[in-house]
Amino acid sequence: MRSNMKILVIRFSSMGDIIYTTPVVRCIKKQVPNAEVHFLTKPVFKYIYDNNPYVDKLLLLKPSLSDTINEIKAEKYDHIVDLHNNLRTAIIKLRTGIKATTYKKQPIRKWLSLKFKLRLVAPTHLVDRYLEAAKPLGVNNDGKPIDYYIKAEHKLSKLLPQSHQNGYIAFVIGATHFTKRMPNEKIISICKQLKLPVVLLGGNDVKANGDIVALAIGANIYNACGLTSLDESVYLVSKAESIIGFDTGLTHIAEAFNKPIVSVWGGTVPELLGVQPYMVKDVLVAGIRLDCRPCSKFGLEKCPLGHFKCMNDMPEDNIISFVNR
Structure with missing residues (x-):
């Protein structure tokens, strides 16, 4: 035995x-x-x-x-x-x-x-x-964060321009469904008010969105969407001063590194799924109370009511002040 x-x-x-x-x-x-x-x-x-x-x-x-x-x-x-x-x-x-x-x-x-x-x-x-x-x-909660292990050795000098290698904010703009993402105009407005350079992260599906944001702001933005592997994106998140992200996998992975996180919620809500940032010391959960919210558990391809107030009306000041401290 x-x-x-x-x-x-x-x-x-x-x-x-x-x-x-x-x-x-x-x-x-x-x-x-x-x-x-x-x-x-x-x-x-x-x-x-x-x-x-x-x-x-x-x-x-x-x-x-x-x-x-x-x-x-x-x-x-x-x-x-x-x-x-x-x-x-x-x-x-x-x-x-x-x-x-x-x-x-x-x-x-x-x-x-x-x-x-x-x-x-x-x-x-x-x-x-x-x-x-x-x-x-006989298992009890040990009070420690999630685990994620980066697979390879990476260097900022190979992944980012010189302007972003001495401190940056990682902004995860990707998410599977439309109702989890901020409109480009909202992302642009927030990024214009941030003190540090910004690295946009996401897959090929939001590369065009990242190009629009980068074109509107200029050299202070680097669009890495579609250019980095998942492992490289996780590495960039781990080295960021702080992270802004939507309800998506990369934002959740970021919790493993205990960096300040702004977790932004549109049509979905964290309390329904129980997936608010876990064991992270410095967190801002951003979302607004609406009669129509949540409209789904996992996100939709469009706002069912057409107004998309959960993202369009999201206050920006608390996000900006949290990241700029």
């Missing part, structure tokens, strides 16, 4: 949700005596756990769920911590017969909160909700 406990933690998606599993994995590894910790996710999110010292093995979801189940059976786990709680994880638990504990999603409460603008979901952070599923293993 082996002396170590072999534990599988499961979360398939998405970037932000998987980022918030890292404290759970760390706590299990450090607090369960001789624990061997494995993590199962989709191949596209493998990078989140690359180089993570608290994971002994990374399993990747296969095209056939049966193949994944066979791999899990072969590993002979003592316990599964299911942090996804969907049909596939239910099938995995049923067909493997492994003892498991499961994250409580509260889907009905979330739906009612969204549909009728009620406050039925306690503003408990997702990390703490995840940790509830690990409590039966």
